[in-house]
Amino acid sequence: MRLPITPTGARTGKAFQLKAFRAAGMLAAAAVWGGGAVWAQLPNNPPVPAGAGQQVVVRAKDPRIIFTVDGAEYRGSASFMWPLGSKHILSVPIRLLDSEVTTPRCQYWIPDNASRFCDFTWKENTGFLNSADDRTQTVTVGPATTFYELQHQTEYRVDLQFSHTYSGNPSVPEAGVQCGAPGTPVPEIFRVGVVLVAGNCYLSNGRVWLPEGPAALNAYPFPGFVFLGWSVNATPPNEYLRQMTVNQPMTLVARFSPAKRVVLRTQPELLRVRVDRVEVGTAGGDGPCTFFGQQVPYVNPTIRPLCTGEFDFAPNSKNIIGAPSPQTDRTGKLWVFDKFSTGQANDFLYEVGQITTNNQFDTLTAVFVPGVSTSITTKPSGLKVVIDGRDNWPANYFVFPAGKKIQVSAPAEQTDARGRRYLFKGWSNGGDATQELTVPDQASGLAFSIVAEYELLSQVTIRSNPVGAPVAVDGTNCQTPCTIDRREGTAVTVTAPAVHPLSDVHRFEFTGWADGGERVRTYTLGGVETQFLTANFRTAYKVNVTTDPEGAAQILTEPPTADGFLPADTFVTVTAKAAAGYKFRRWSGDLSGAFTSATATLTRPVHAVAGFDKVPFIAETGVRNAAAEIPSKTVAPGSLIAIVGENLAAEYVAGPANPLAQTVGDVSVVAGDRILPLVFVSPTQINAQLPLDLAAGEYKLVVKRVGAPDVEGKFTVTDTAPGLFHKMAESQAWVMASHADGKSVDTDNPVKPGDTITLFGTGFGRYRPNMLDGFAFPPSPDFLVAAPVELWSGERSLKVVWAGGVAGQVGTVGVRFEVPADAGTGPMPLTVKIEGMESNTVYMNVVAPAVQ
Known part of the structure; x- marks a missing residue:
């Protein structure tokens, strides 16, 4: 391999020689200069020429790449200060590893020779380079020039291997033979298959250079073999791998196996x-x-x-x-x-x-x-039958082998997709609803068919307007919309409720059937189409009005209502009629105002409270005999009276027993010009004593209470107005009396014929001698009733032994008599009469004497 390198720095023009070698992991140059060697790392910061005018950076996209500037080599990046308008040559040295490559295009990374940089192009920051894909460029420095960048395509070596050959030797003499590629003929040895790597077809082991990024993979085994998958860098084979990412040198093994x-x-x-x-x-x-x-x-x-x-x-x-x-x-x-x-x-x-x-x-x-075309269907179509335990076949058309036994079953009743109900009538072969069929041998090619026939039931749907109201069909509740299926001609009784409550304050009220029928009607089903009945209702809301305090008024509505409900959108007037002892204050809740009447339109339930204030009050007949209500409704001088009303006192307070006080608590009572002695006071009743010298006639009574307005009442005085004290039990007035020994008459001390009994009452008139008002009768002398006293038991007159004031009591009279020896057992009625004035009737239970 030849590696031309040009040194940088001061240049003298003398001849020199460079040799490249690998040292300490970096590229170094040995320069033979004169008689010695000079070692220098490739520069990336050259000296700046004098008179520089423009700072320019020349860089490679990958810091490992070597480039030249004006013949000098640099790695990665270099910075220059160049005069404006100066010209410079940028280039990339190409280095060959394989002598057979005729068109060099790559620069190899020397440390491993398995990575290389190819297809160089230059890029300028201004974008004005001509033919930027030429690896050698002559550039002119302009005022806008700041950098030149060398771009490239990185490629990695991929060692392709076939994992199986016929000879058992995983290698083949030729390397990387492509399918149908020109060049050396492929030896005629058989192959296990072919592979495609990045679109190129290969028959044998080889070395392949692939660009960085995704590479498609495919493999095709030849007859007798199967492809097991790709193995990348010794990983287990992956038969589903269809693409790999090339980002480093790799070993790719196509694993084939005998089949x-x-x-x-x-x-x-x-x-x-x-x-x-x-x-x-x-x-x-x-x-x-x-x-x-x-x-x-x-x-x-x-x-x-x-x-x-x-x-x-x-x-x-x-x-x-x-x-x-x-x-x-x-x-x-x-x-x-x-x-x-x-x-x-x-x-x-x-x-x-x-x-x-x-x-x-x-x-x-x-x-x-051989198969037989078989259909198992229904009439009408679309209903279900069970075939061999299933009713959800995609279609009820089958091809069965001749002689096959199948189980079929038709449900007795079923419903189709429209909600219509059907009753089973029978199979076309006359068999049972559930039966076993044997598929016949149809040698003639005819199909085998069987049909389940069904009867459609007539249907009526009952609806309500508004929706949600129930009806009853033959006495059974049916929530609307309610669908009824019956055989044609069947009559049913349909009942709409008069009222359907939705809540305590909201309900539907029946107004009639849409066809005008009676609320309880008979309907006959018929036809194949669904019939409809509609029950019309109206919405009603409750006017729920209470009083505070409870019972302070009577609530009236206009229009009137028996149970508080009125139709929706009704304009209603609500009136609070105050009860005795109460004064209206104002409305609260859904009604408002300070008048006793308020109005509302019923678009929803109405909840309101009528607020009242308590005021003193005496009823029209509120001044009466303290023992009982008597027929004359009058009172007598010296008698105990009861003043009945509302808010007469703040609480119950009992006065002293003897003598009685004229003020109890903060309450006093005036009759005419006399202040009455008081027994007790309470919010609803005051007991007092009338003066003995009070003449007969009409009187006005005033109850006075501190901090409250006076309240008046009227009463009538007659000379006598007898009343008998009693106890109420099971709606019957039982006498308050005592035996001769002073024991009270009760169930432990019953009355027997011959017993002497004393009744107690008040209002018997004047005494002989007269008694002081407000004081209890002394033990002696006797204060006898001035007028003659009669005692009656029904139509029978009983002999009165004595009638006079009861010692230790104020205004209380005793009537002593002897029970007749022939008195019958059971309740004995007793009534006192004085000068034509009759008392209330009380009862005394008489028992038979004990057997001696």
């Missing part, structure tokens, strides 16, 4: 088979061989070419062998696959195993039997 020849035939001949799911034809036993493709040279003469239906399989490979079924031969006769000559079923796994020679053969024959 096992498998011959596929059919019985009868010339039908098709499948190899790894791909259908292929087969040859006849005595016919000429039809090659796969074109026969090539350099094939082992002892290995016959591949014919139609023949395959070369790789060692240890596994292949799926089968045959499409059914098939039609050239005469139009149908055939069905039965088995392979080895007894294997269709699409079985064929395992090759180890291969040591190219002469291993195996023959497999796919055996077929």
